[in-house]
Amino acid sequence: MKLALKELKFYKFKYALVTLILFLLAFLVLFISALAQGLSKENISGIEAWGQEQFIISEGVNDSLTQSNIGEQLDQIEEIITDGHKIEFSRNSLSTSDSNIDVVFANTDESIIPEPDEGRLPETSGEILLNYKLTDDGYKIGDTVEIKDSDMTYEITGFKEDIMYSHTSMAYVTDEGMDKLQRTSIAAVALPAGGSGIADDIDNIENVKIVSEDEIKNAIPSYQAEQQPLNLMIIFLFIISAIVLSAFFYVITIQKSSQLGILKAIGTKNSELVKSILVQVLLITLIGVVFAAGIMFGLNTVIPVSMPFYLNTSLMMIVSGLFLVVAFMGATLSLVRIIKIDPLDAIGGE
Numbered sequence: 092m093k094l095a096l097k098e099l100k101f102y103k104f105k106y107a108l109v110t111l112i113l114f115l116l117a118f119l120v121l122f123i124s125a126l127a128q129g130l131s132k133e134n135i136s137g138i139e140a141w142g143q144e145q146f147i148i149s150e151g152v153n154d155s156l157t158q159s160n161i162g163e164q165l166d167q168i169e170e171i172i173t174d175g176h177k178i179e180f181s182r183n184s185l186s187t188s189d190s191n192i193d194v195v196f197a198n199t200d201e202s203i204i205p206e207p208d209e210g211r212l213p214e215t216s217g218e219i220l221l222n223y224k225l226t227d228d229g230y231k232i233g234d235t236v237e238i239k240d241s242d243m244t245y246e247i248t249g250f251k252e253d254i255m256y257s258h259t260s261m262a263y264v265t266d267e268g269m270d271k272l273q274r275t276s277i278a279a280v281a282l283p284a285g286g287s288g289i290a291d292d293i294d295n296i297e298n299v300k301i302v303s304e305d306e307i308k309n310a311i312p313s314y315q316a317e318q319q320p321l322n323l324m325i326i327f328l329f330i331i332s333a334i335v336l337s338a339f340f341y342v343i344t345i346q347k348s349s350q351l352g353i354l355k356a357i358g359t360k361n362s363e364l365v366k367s368i369l370v371q372v373l374l375i376t377l378i379g380v381v382f383a384a385g386i387m388f389g390l391n392t393v394i395p396v397s398m399p400f401y402l403n404t405s406l407m408m409i410v411s412g413l414f415l416v417v418a419f420m421g422a423t424l425s426l427v428r429i430i431k432i433d434p435l436d437a438i439g440g441e
Contacts, residue, residue, distance in 0.1 A: 106375060109339050113379035116332045117414055120325055121387050124410055127321040129399030134314040136253035137195070137261045138307055141203045143176070143281040146307060150298050154310035156180055156256070157195070160276035164299050168280055171292045176203045179269050180278035182259075184239035185225075191239050192228060194221075194262045198269045203281055210249025216267035219245035222260035223252040227397040243271055253401075257311045329417050336421030340368065344425040348432055356434040364429045368422055376418040380411045 138156075147168060152158035157180055161168065168175065181196040199212055199220070206212075210232045213220055221230060230236065235244050245264065254261040269275055282289075282301070293301055308314060344351070351364060384407055391402045 105343065106371070109336075110375045110379050112335060112339075113332070113376060113414075113418070114382050116328060116335070117380045117383035117411075118386060120328045120332075120410055120414070121383055121407060122390075123321060123325055123328070124406055125387065125391075125400050125402050127318060127325070128401040128403050128406065130317045130321070131314070132253050132401050133255045133258045133399050134311050134317070135256075135308045137197075137256040138304060140205045140251075140254050141176075141178075141281060142205075143203060144304055145282040145301055146178075146279040146304070147172075147175070147282065147293060147299055147301055148279045148307075150300050154302050154306050156278040156307060157182060159278045161280065161299055162277050164296050165277055165280075167296050168293070168299070171289055171296075172280065172282065174283045176200045176281040176283070177277055178203075178279045178281060179266075179275055181269065181272045181275040183272060183274070185262075186237045186239040187228065192225065193259050195256050195259050196262050196264060196269065196272055196275075198266050199263045204263060205251060205254075207249035207251045209251075210247070213245075213248050213263060213265050213268060216265055216271060217245055218248045218264070219268065220249045220251060220263040221247055222254045222262070223250040224255070224260055224396050226250060227395055238272070241273075257313060329413060332414065333417045333421045336372075336418055337424050340372070340422050340425040341428065344368075344428045348428075351429060351432050352434040355432065361430050365426050368425055368429065369419065372418050372422045373415070376415050380414050384411065 147161065148154065148156065148159040149161050156178075159180075165177070177198070177200070179196075179198040182193070183196055184191040184193050204212065207220055208223060210220070219236060221236075230247060232247050232249060234247050236247060237244050245268065251263075254263075264272075290301055293299065354364065355361075387402060387407070391400065394400045
């Protein structure tokens with residue numbers, strides 16, 4: 092430890108550059124991870140908010156809720172399931188003075204709709220709960236929103252974060268509020284807990300099937316198309332980090348081969364030299380990652396709510412831990428080099 096700290100202090104500029112590069116790599120990985128999480132939330136957060144594991148939807152719609160319509164089979168389903176949660180969908184647009192905002196309307200059901208983060212749930216046919224992102228467009232509780240190309244209006248009673256489907260904000264109204272809208276369909280029936288035993292009975296109903304929450308998520312075209320390349324970018328950034336750290340520490344080790352040879356000649360054990368490198372790697376990585384995480388939390392407070400950016404603390408801890416692993420892997424070549432250094436060769440002896 093003492094040897095590692097002395098070397099860091101003596102070569103502070105050299106190691107500061109390594110720390111800066113690692114900080115930039117960590118920041119880039121954390122930023123892309125937050126962006127991937129934000130884009131994921133914009134696709135599937137509305138489904139996750141229901142907290143249901145299985146749904147009954149139409150067959151032949153590629154598991155898409157916006158294309159599903161089980162109105163004709165609803166009576167048969169309700170004969171089998173008495174406590175299922177009927178989910179109605181309707182795509183409409185909110186009209187503003189500047190533009191039109193596409194919104195997916197859904198009906199409120201106290202069993203599956205989460206509590207609002209601000210305000211309250213709609214109670215009458217003329218009230219609406221909006222996605223919190225729409226506050227960036229100037230909406231606030233008590234405002235009246237108008238449906239495009241109609242004279243229908245709703246009063247905003249509250250906002251809820253992270254209720255989106257396929258990059259479209261969701262809005263919740265009562266069953267009576269849904270009746271006022273056009274192009275309304277019963278998209279799904281959420282199975283109650285323990286409802287898996289009725290699968291055979293549902294299979295006997297024509298043109299409907301049971302799907303899982305994950306199947307509905309994966310059916311959203313933009314979900315997989317966005318997540319796969321972003322996750323691939325993160326993997327490549329980890330690989331690049333390992334290569335960069337390997338190159339830096341290997342070059343630094345070669346530059347001080349004579350010093351390491353002298354230390355070996357006076358009796359310093361390989362284990363002490365290896366420990367010195369590992370301590371340096373640990374300190375440099377921790378400083379870079381901690382600074383990157385701190386800036387990420389700072390950015391999270393100033394980034395507008397309309398931007399797809401979501402900080403997952405657990406994911407950040409995992410990414411930080413992976414950076415430590417990658418850094419130690421990158422230092423492996425240096426450790427091998429240290430062990431193989433011959434004192435006589437290093438100091439120019441014969």
